[in-house]
Amino acid sequence: MAMTNLAELDLTELEAVLGDLGAKPYHARQIYRWLYRRGITDFDHMTDLSVPLRQRLAAATEIRSPTITERLRSTDRTEKFLIAMNDGRQVESVFIPDTPRQTLCISTQVGCAVRCGFCLTGTMGLLRNLSAGEIVGQVRLLAHAIGLAGTRFNIVLMGMGEPLHNYDATMKALRMLTTKSGFGMEPGWITLSTIGVPQALVRLSKEPVIPNLAVSLHAATEELRAKLVPVNGKYTLADVIEACRQFPVKRRRRITFEYTLLDSVNDSVRDAAGLARLLDGFESKAKVNVIPLNEAQGIPYRRPSDDQVDRFARTLSSKGITVSVRKSRGRDILAACGQLSALPVRP
Numbered sequence: 001m002a003m004t005n006l007a008e009l010d011l012t013e014l015e016a017v018l019g020d021l022g023a024k025p026y027h028a029r030q031i032y033r034w035l036y037r038r039g040i041t042d043f044d045h046m047t048d049l050s051v052p053l054r055q056r057l058a059a060a061t062e063i064r065s066p067t068i069t070e071r072l073r074s075t076d077r078t079e080k081f082l083i084a085m086n087d088g089r090q091v092e093s094v095f096i097p098d099t100p101r102q103t104l105c106i107s108t109q110v111g112c113a114v115r116c117g118f119c120l121t122g123t124m125g126l127l128r129n130l131s132a133g134e135i136v137g138q139v140r141l142l143a144h145a146i147g148l149a150g151t152r153f154n155i156v157l158m159g160m161g162e163p164l165h166n167y168d169a170t171m172k173a174l175r176m177l178t179t180k181s182g183f184g185m186e187p188g189w190i191t192l193s194t195i196g197v198p199q200a201l202v203r204l205s206k207e208p209v210i211p212n213l214a215v216s217l218h219a220a221t222e223e224l225r226a227k228l229v230p231v232n233g234k235y236t237l238a239d240v241i242e243a244c245r246q247f248p249v250k251r252r253r254r255i256t257f258e259y260t261l262l263d264s265v266n267d268s269v270r271d272a273a274g275l276a277r278l279l280d281g282f283e284s285k286a287k288v289n290v291i292p293l294n295e296a297q298g299i300p301y302r303r304p305s306d307d308q309v310d311r312f313a314r315t316l317s318s319k320g321i322t323v324s325v326r327k328s329r330g331r332d333i334l335a336a337c338g339q340l341s342a343l344p345v346r347p
Helices: 011-020 025-037 051-060 120-124 132-146 163-177 198-204 222-228 237-246 269-278 306-318
Strands: 067-073 079-084 090-096 103-105 109-111 126-129 154-157 190-194 212-216 255-261 286-292 323-325
Touching: 011 025, 025 132, 067 132, 079 132, 090 109, 090 132, 103 132, 109 120, 126 163, 132 163, 154 163, 163 190, 163 198, 190 198, 198 237, 212 237, 222 237, 255 306, 269 306, 286 306, 306 323
Parallel strands: 103 154, 154 190, 190 212, 212 255, 255 286, 286 323
Antiparallel strands: 067 079, 079 090, 090 103, 109 126
8 A cells, every 4th residue: 555645745634644643733743843844754853753653654654755866056156956756757946045035946847838939948848747745845855955944035936837737736835835833934935937827816816825926928919929928829918917917916015027038029119118008007016027038059039138138128117117137047057047947958
């Protein structure tokens, strides 16, 4: 009989499994503390559990974890981790220091079905979804490898995959990450980046844990977005914007609209003015994060010049849009936005 993997359980599920073993609910909180705060996966080392309980746990359950198989360090101190799941599938996760807080960029799928034309992950296609335990497992591995456990850090679900295409596992992972006896993260320390899936955004707006929201637009017209983001044929740019207008935004928080700048494709003054019109009415509820393309072999687009990036950002700002330009981190190790692949591609 297959053993229950405790790393896949939220706190309520863990309490139920332990109840069947004759344990109390507080034992689940103890195990969460060992697993997430201390990174301990061996029952023998969970010393505040009784020896008989540890023996019952070892006989009936296990804690399976992904493993770090490669760790690359950029000249700017960004680090990229190749992480293997138990079935051999691999994803990439990134540690971005001083942003201004320490940030972990986590994957939710092996590959991605969206296939944005400027993203290396899309060249993989979708191989499979990650489970909640595999999503949280990346955080656990990186936090303890880097020394972040016990400190405040941020998480961005901006790695490989579309989080809202793996909705249930992603939401369960968020519940696990915000559990007080575990990492105890606040929802505001977590950002979910999505291409924009209208029906899933409606579901997300009703969840008990609502992270910060970043929506990738990349174009201001339906025609151009359909070219850059093939999924636009299923739900239009207008559908995405309307879902964002309905999304509840808490005080002092905003929806971030991400826009990857491609040389001579979507980086003109006219494109910036069109984006400002598209976001008319959001007022203080939104900001635009301009992302100059991070080039990679196999991507048919080019990064615009710094002058082009500056002109685009200034045009947006002149239209009353709050705008920032993302500083690329880890490009020399293919760790920047759009460069993750977990394929045998190395700089």
